[in-house]
Amino acid sequence: MQDLCSVGKRIPKIDAVDKATGRAQYIQDLKLPGMLCGKILYSKFPHARIAKMDTSRAKALPGVRAVITGEDIPEIKMGVYKDNRPLKAGKVRSYRDEVAAVAAVDLETAAEALKLIEVIYEPLPAIFDPEEAMQEGAALVHEEHKTNVLRMPWKLHYGDVAAARKKSAYVVEERFSTTWVTHCCMGTSGAIAEFDPANNLTIYTNTQIPSLAQKDFLGALKSMGLKDRRVRVIKPCIGGGFGSKLDTYAYEYIAILLSYYTRRPVKVEFDRAEEFIATSTRQPTIARISQGCDKKGKLLFRDISMILDNGAYTSWGATTPSVMMMPITSLYRVPNVRYEAKCVYTNNTYSQAMRGYGNPQATFAIESTMDMLAEKAGIDPIQFRRINANKSGDVSPQDLRITTCGLEGCMDSVKTTLEWDQPKKKGEGVGMASLIHVGGGARVYKSDGCGTIVKMDDFGKVDLFTGATDMGQGADTIVAQIVAEELGLQVDDIHVIHSDTDVCPWDVGAHASRTTFIAGNAALGAARKIRARLLELGAKQLEAPLEKLVLRDRCIVDKDDPQKRIHFSHGGQMLMAEYFYDPTNENMGKDFKGNMSMTYTFGSHGVRVKVDEETGKIKILNYVAAHDVGKAINPMLLEGQVYGGVMMGIGYALTEQVVLEKGENMNPNFRDYKILTAKDVVPIEAPVLETYDEDGPYGAKGIGEPGCVPTAPAVANAVYDAVGVRIKDLPLTPEKVLAALREKKGLDLCGQELGNEDADACIIEE
């Protein structure tokens, strides 16, 4: 691990200059010859029958090239459950439902044409609350399913929870809830579809799953009667993903259909309001949790049931219970666990993957109650967690096999950095929470693999084709560093190609914080093949034994006699190597058990807050996010990931919220959504613990998501520490804090003693 030249260094992102100078090409920048603009008409009701559609006036508008509705198109099914279509026919189930689309010569004409489409709806009773939706007789979102509860029976029971509950000295039992938040990618969604004369499709699209998107689009072509065609997915520069781009969406299929009908390239691009309204959110959840421990503070059981608001259709959001299971079964040692989760259809917007993938919601419940239990047991919260900390070699109730585990070290780091034991001023408090997350891939498909091709040209420069998707997190830089390190090159000798399924190898997608680990290992495997061939060539040319040679400074060098060296040059004998890395992690079994990841990332976050008891406002004084990352391939990018994650977590904790009123988005803009901005950034420290995981590239584990996982409970715990109120519903708005403070003092919101029936009249707004 010594003498590293690229790995472990604070190397700027390789695409930084392009992005800073405006050279980077986002979907917004792309324009193909003859390209048309596509635009989508959305539903005017949350639940309604479509009685009539008339597109004739729209079609007659000069400049309009195609108008399509759900009646016109082939049966293309979308989403995890195939319960969605690009354009709805018969009925709409949410305000977000796509009912028609137009392709026109420009955006203005397309928008004008949308206004000319006449749709007559017959409104249906709608349902917006998942608990209500579960009740007998509730309006059905999908009648054919007979129930609003999805048939995905997430359920796991390990040990004997009932017995453990009886044996527990202390038990807490609580209800926690979270609401909609969304990814807020700086680059809005968009796609350009184009057919060649043989009906092969090229689609330029913001996606985190180029290979699986290719598969989805091939399916669509088949539905369109186009068999055995090719689909090429080209990713432009992606302005943020965070899970939002893990599925294929109506707008992409609409671009495909419009392009097919018009024989022209068609672009569909979202504006910011559309991005808020028509892309997916994190799942709102209701968690009922109880945990118990013995007198010494040893956890005896954990029992959680989750209800998720699925919205009207099913995307990957419905599978987040699988990842919730991970902290529920495996964050801290817990010998008896019961868990079940239900996803429930409503007429709200539908949810998707979002950074943490269910883990933040589960960890909010777990880590809030960990503090409550510690208090009951009279043990310091950190000490309480240390008693129960995971350790290397553990196998958790879900069969997760913990290899490296730096959890205790992270807690120590938080304790020290935050000066945990120092006296606090009035209104100040400290809180902490920990996390476990997949750090070595997560098998959700037949393959969890990634391919890499490395070729070194005649001048010692490398082209690296990776399956990995860089959506801003710096994946390209990481794989370049690994290859540079292996080959004795500098990072700018490595050109990373990652944008084109015709060129790049297969990869399951940028999810589960898997890219550094999986794509890193794939790059490592390919680079090592090249390395071996270089050393072989060097041994011949330098007439030196192989084991005396190293690759350094773009040369093959005799380490005993460093003047004896040759620069990489092969005289037309280009070196190429390919490698496909698919880890040996496991798919979940029918019992929902299995070692889904090769390794797990741990971390502890600590936060010092000051709560203004007059306004309920929470001020974050400083924040520590310590992670066991195995090895920091690039500490600067790693810190960037942590900073970004923490700020996303703080937004989740304090301010962010998609406000849906009866299914309708009331705040489709950054200001009303209350996204944190540069001026809201808090002081964050990000200590790094390196445990050198033997399966990771140079020992690294994934760190993409963890930054936002335990943030909300850490803040909630600190607020409790500061002012003695526990908020169990995110976000922790000043209103909720103030209400809790007043409730604690026996006052209502208006400062009156409780009992006043008129409280509604004086809601405090921030």
Added chain:
Amino acid sequence: MQDLCSVGKRIPKIDAVDKATGRAQYIQDLKLPGMLCGKILYSKFPHARIAKMDTSRAKALPGVRAVITGEDIPEIKMGVYKDNRPLKAGKVRSYRDEVAAVAAVDLETAAEALKLIEVIYEPLPAIFDPEEAMQEGAALVHEEHKTNVLRMPWKLHYGDVAAARKKSAYVVEERFSTTWVTHCCMGTSGAIAEFDPANNLTIYTNTQIPSLAQKDFLGALKSMGLKDRRVRVIKPCIGGGFGSKLDTYAYEYIAILLSYYTRRPVKVEFDRAEEFIATSTRQPTIARISQGCDKKGKLLFRDISMILDNGAYTSWGATTPSVMMMPITSLYRVPNVRYEAKCVYTNNTYSQAMRGYGNPQATFAIESTMDMLAEKAGIDPIQFRRINANKSGDVSPQDLRITTCGLEGCMDSVKTTLEWDQPKKKGEGVGMASLIHVGGGARVYKSDGCGTIVKMDDFGKVDLFTGATDMGQGADTIVAQIVAEELGLQVDDIHVIHSDTDVCPWDVGAHASRTTFIAGNAALGAARKIRARLLELGAKQLEAPLEKLVLRDRCIVDKDDPQKRIHFSHGGQMLMAEYFYDPTNENMGKDFKGNMSMTYTFGSHGVRVKVDEETGKIKILNYVAAHDVGKAINPMLLEGQVYGGVMMGIGYALTEQVVLEKGENMNPNFRDYKILTAKDVVPIEAPVLETYDEDGPYGAKGIGEPGCVPTAPAVANAVYDAVGVRIKDLPLTPEKVLAALREKKGLDLCGQELGNEDADACIIEE
């Protein structure tokens, strides 16, 4: 060799639809954001000192972004001898010399700016005839060289020519000459250069040598002070090459320099006149040849000396004597050979590679004298050639090792197809000529290799990255057929990527008819790796022994039980393989010997002509071009290559000519150049002989160039057969035929008896 599904089939070019529908992107179609137009100012004299240049008025013109001259730019040396620079400083040596260049916002402004550049020349004595240029005291084109004769001593002596001459029963001794012709690519030359902020260069350029061009441009960057940068060469769709794009040219470096100075993409694109004036030609040659045979017609010696007009600078044209050597030493068995060639600087345009690479000029002399010798010996020309025919297993005086050889079969084919022995009408004649050419690569660089990467996606579709360059000859289709055949796929399952040095492996370039053989073998090697892995996977999944499995119909099939089959699908386990094929052929030694190619292509052309004795016009009645191609991977494309080659050869034989008057191009357009057009196409038959060369992919040899190699002598021999006059100077214009006919009859051009001193007054023009 049986049961082939793709190889051997008449499959249309895979880019045919794109080309026919206008989707193919030529350099003319490319436009980058912010792109400027570059334009070049050429010399006004064939040889002059540049006394003064003033660019101030051009620079002041609104819209002009840069004006550069030879004085402004770093020392970048170009060409095989490095005797050329992108912009000339001090003096000009031909009308084609680039003296200044402009980058402006549009073409009109650039053209206007050129007019505002003031250049004052001091004319120098110029030299246009290579024989004069060789004389003591001739004006020197490059003073520093002290002589106009290039220091490239092409010389070979095998056996004892003097002794053999004495022993010969019959000897002929003649002088043959050829003039300038040019490639006439339908797509004119052009390049776009662009620098990124780190000064890495991307250049879009029409080139046949992407890897070597990359090397040249890297050298230029180094001269510009840009070390360790990257160069990416992207080939647009190329509208014909024929050797013209085997070098890098001033216009490409000018685009690079203008882009570097302006920090903008800059395109330099030739118009048709510029294409005629400022691109290179085939070498004009003067051949002095004698050949002798014994009484039975067995060749005893061949003695040739060649003088080539090199023009003012040196490109690959100067190395064509190395390929001339091949027919001179190895076309027919000849036990004693002497050969020397001299390339001579003149103030004419400089020459380049052109289809056949010297072979047509040498074969014109050889095959014309073969007929003359046959006549002297009283032997039928075909029989005479059969006596001397090459045979499999021969090693020629140049050490060429003949593996497969179908020469006699080709002669038979000509004889039969042309009804050689049938009585002829008056004015009709038949003629034939044969050829040998490299058919298995030609080592001119350290490597004669080509790399290929094959990846098969999850849906059984293949992306194939080849180093090969398709400039219209169909290389992409050929490699796709080979890979399809190996993998049981159809050609449209194969997507060929060949246009980008960042993606495609190394290749020495599209020259020497090497692509089918070399790139075909490279593709075969990579495909076989994939094949092996598919069969392995199939054996596991079908539980069948490996040897019972075949790849067919996009499936792995049990050949004994064809219902037992699985479609290619790997569940995210993409298959990738790379292969670099570098043949074991040899670089020429210092004695100019060496087996430069793995195998040799043979062919015989026969032609029936009718000569109008009144006008001197030659009409081609029918033409047979029979080739031993090893194996026709795609008979349709092969025929296309032969048809095109033959028409190019007929143009060379009869009409085409770049007319230079004191170095100045007098006919820079298709009409005056007299290129043959669709209406001039003659009936051509192209019988194919398959000898299945064991080194070739599926037995194939190269066939790109041969079509135009023996055409001129075949026509000249037929003209002699028809009307008894032998034309020894190309092209065989009606004027020359008529003059020869009249000379033969003892008349001058005006029909007067010879002796009339006033003949100049009545030149006949067509």
